[in-house]
Amino acid sequence: MNGIQIENLRKTYRGADKPAVDGLSMHIREGEIFGLLGPNGAGKTTTLSILAGLLKPTGGSIYYQRGDSRIDLHDMHGRMGVVPQNIALYPTLTAVENLRFFGAMYRIGKDEMEKQINHHLKLFGLDQHSGKQVKAFSGGMKRRLNLIAGLLHQPDILLLDEPTAGVDVQSRNVILDFLQKLKGCGATIVYTSHYLDEAQKICDHINIVDQGRTISSGSPQHLMCKEPDCSDLYDLFLKLTGKELRD
């Protein structure tokens, strides 16, 4: 089965007394939306950072399985798009200037870049604001632009860390619709969120993690079948991770 294979992944930060990721194993199928859910400090962002190449794991392995061959994920980074939790954009540059810069870093040709920029700005309703500095954007506009900056180079794999955090219903709707369209085009999407309803709606597969370990995994329907007394993913999540507050 083609996709990203993660085996016994471990990460302990320097000076930390317990691991952030503790023997995580999962398979992300090619062309699916994979939801990585969990409370604060569960290890979601650390796992995504390792997948993006931002962190070196303490142990375990990650590779891309294509047919019988295993490809080092490091070699896939050029085909990967990363949308961080922060608004990773230059506030004093305009939307277009930000996209041109990141597009150039991805080595997109000039004509193709202009085409992609115009297409995505229009798709996300930012075409009227392309010449405005990002610092003047609303939270939702920044989120949408943050997403565009990660997919200008049309990646095969998209890593999204809470892409809808703090945005209004309309912006969230546009983003989620887009992700489903992208999946339809064959992209593999790994996504973290605290919005369980949207995860239930768009994910093909969900991995619930806590304290760096998988505590439940499967399609949303499969997860619900495993816990018939839970009415939705929200109930299931609280049942599995508990109600105590997390840091």
Added chain:
Amino acid sequence: MRLIESTRKELLILLRDPVGLLVIFVMPLLFLLVITLLQDNTLKSFRETRFDAAIINLDSPEMGKRIDDAMRNSHYFEIDEQHGLDSEAKLREAVMDGQYEVGIVIPSGFEQAIRRRTESIFQPSDSLATIPEIQIIIDPMIWTSFKHVIELSIDRLIMEIERESMFESSRDIIRQVAPDAEIKLPNPVPLYHIGHASANPDLPPNSNQQNVPAWTLFAMFFIALPLAGNFIRERTDGCFQRLLTIPGSMASYLGGKFVVYMTVCVIQFVLMMLIGLYLLPVLGAGSISLGSHPIALVVTILSAAAAATGFGVLIGVFAKTFEQASLTGAFSVVILSAIGGVIVPVYAMPDFFRRIAFLSPLNWAQESFLAIFVRDADINTLLPNLIPLWGFFLAIFAVSLMKLRNTLND
């Protein structure tokens, strides 16, 4: 394409930061103006300042007048002839009270003693006649360097008077033997000054020649602060993390910063040089010569700009917070400037600091600029200073690139 876009991004960020532009361009200009004019006044003081002086003459009126005239002609002293003081004790008290900066007491029998000493040359006796000492009282508030100037100038005046007196005595004695002999006092041995401003022999050494390159270098290296802030802001915004996920983007990322901030350094140099060439001379700070080797000047500017930008990159890459960057940046630039000869010229430093001046990249650049402006040096002469500047730049680029690539994996 990557480097062009990275450069464009840096340029736009810089141009849209008015406070940053102020720090980079306006503050150094003001700094140069104020410091140069202040220092120039201090240097001028040696040549132009007149010290308030009072003379008590306990000797003949002729000797008093000669010393008075000689001191007045030296242009170092403003003589108060109406002071009304009649003893050394009263003069000392007046100087200590700050009423005068210099007090001179000509002892009784001074002229006679000189005459007797001359006569003893022609009529040798067992011992030469001793000359009573002239008392020089100097205000303790006056800097040591000024005191030396005062003492030397009075010393020279007295020697000249002694020489003239000896000549007159000798002439009188010779005329007793040969009344028609024509005897003239020869002029003192002239001092021939060589070695200054060979780039422009008509230009006397001045503070402008030292200060313009010195404070320009200070400003260049001070871009460490905005540049380091730029790095840290990218890290806190998350832009840097995004770039880290893009394979091979680090060299272009760093390259863009180098291109823009090196250009900033060159513009700083040009602006400061324009001030040095056209404004400071109007304000009385002396002229500056750019020498006659433009290639040497351009290469030196680029070398200094590369080293200064490299230094800023180093601070930006290693500092984790704005506080760290501003403290280490400002502190290290001031220390490197001080030991490099920016604040005080190397030749005026204590021996220990003269020995360690070569450790500062500002010193390599400053020495090169001074060699061009004052000694009219060519590029070959400058190589011992230019090669370390480029070595510094390349070493920093390599270390920074390694550090940036490894940032990910902590």
